[in-house]
Amino acid sequence: MITELTYPFSLPPLPYSYDALEPYIDAETMHFHHDKHFQTYIDNLNTALKDYPEYQSHTLTQLLTELDRLPPELQTAVRNNGGGVYNHDLYFDLMAPPGQKIAPSILDFYDDGEEFWSEMKTAALGQLGSGFAWLVTDQDNNLQVLALPNQDNPLSYGYQPILPLDVWEHAYYLKYKNLRGDYINNWFHVINWAEVEKKIAQSMIPSAS
Numbered sequence: 001m002i003t004e005l006t007y008p009f010s011l012p013p014l015p016y017s018y019d020a021l022e023p024y025i026d027a028e029t030m031h032f033h034h035d036k037h038f039q040t041y042i043d044n045l046n047t048a049l050k051d052y053p054e055y056q057s058h059t060l061t062q063l064l065t066e067l068d069r070l071p072p073e074l075q076t077a078v079r080n081n082g083g084g085v086y087n088h089d090l091y092f093d094l095m096a097p098p099g100q101k102i103a104p105s106i107l108d109f110y111d112d113g114e115e116f117w118s119e120m121k122t123a124a125l126g127q128l129g130s131g132f133a134w135l136v137t138d139q140d141n142n143l144q145v146l147a148l149p150n151q152d153n154p155l156s157y158g159y160q161p162i163l164p165l166d167v168w169e170h171a172y173y174l175k176y177k178n179l180r181g182d183y184i185n186n187w188f189h190v191i192n193w194a195e196v197e198k199k200i201a202q203s204m205i206p207s208a209s
């Protein structure tokens, strides 16, 4: 994962073919989103870190976790572009061709997939303008759904990121136009549940007893 790497960052390949998520996410959107938008966040993050050698050995996860301790002029660039790199790396990794079964751990917290998705959808639709709906783990090992603006990352708010649903227009506008709700409904079919399950397990803090 790029999240544990350090400067200079480079674009990871898409972990499946560009048309693998059809008919829910079209190949043209995937080309633009991965090859152009994701690449731009990477280029901008590298440019921002170029003049800060003392932060070039920090992983992306460290930079976002310690965001409020960075020099103010670097902070904004890391929030927007470091977040953009982290969030997109996870977004593309947490999608997979349709057909997977829901992660069992989700059902420890929600009655069924429908209840979980209705919370994600409410968060995603309620995010006015650009941003993400997130499934996260909080410090008490509970799953929570949040909406965060722009490229803000849950690490900067004390949460462990699990599943990011990108609701920037660039994620859906070519196919869905203004119908964000249709994109959200369809996105449920391309979640990489095996990876969600792994991330939930990794995010749980072991109890001290």
Ligand SMILES: [Fe+2]
Residues within 6 Å of the ligand: 033, 037, 088, 166, 168, 170, 171
């Ligand atoms: Fe995006």
